[in-house]
Amino acid sequence: MITTDTTDAEGLATWWAEVTGAEITETNDGWYVIVKGGSLPVLLAFQKVEEPTPGKNRIHLDLTTEDLEGATEQLLARGATLVGRRGDENFRWHTLADPQGNEFCIAGSAD
CATH class of the missing domain: 3.10.180.10 (2,3-Dihydroxybiphenyl 1,2-Dioxygenase, domain 1)
Incomplete structure (x- = not known):
């Protein structure tokens, strides 16, 4: 699984679920959201943070x-x-x- 830090875990997880045809399988009160499956099979997580890591x-x-x-x-x-x-x-x-x-x-x- 690949985890992305974000200030809006549910919003970004929703976007990735929609574009890959996957589903949000866990939301954990919006702090750690998991996306799984899809037409481009993925297992992704989005972790809410106060401020994303700067840079590329x-x-x-x-x-x-x-x-x-x-x-x-x-x-x-x-x-x-x-x-x-x-x-x-x-x-x-x-x-x-x-x-x-x-x-x-x-x-x-x-x-």
Whole structure:
């Protein structure tokens, strides 16, 4: 399981559950929220903190899909922001950020 510090554990967990097709399985009064399952299978936790750790994420999610452009557009439509499109004809991935600025990547096969 990967745990993300956040000032809004339920809000961020809800966003990740929606975009991965997973479910919130525990809320623990909003202090430690767990997301599990989904079409992009995940086991994630969101821990409420007073102030997130500053700076770039040291750990980030790498998700995979058969439809990189379609998945990216869906994530953008749901509130993610595009950080960059990367790769070449052999391997492509996009770096995005969730609504609180946590970066993650989604990769797909070359067309």
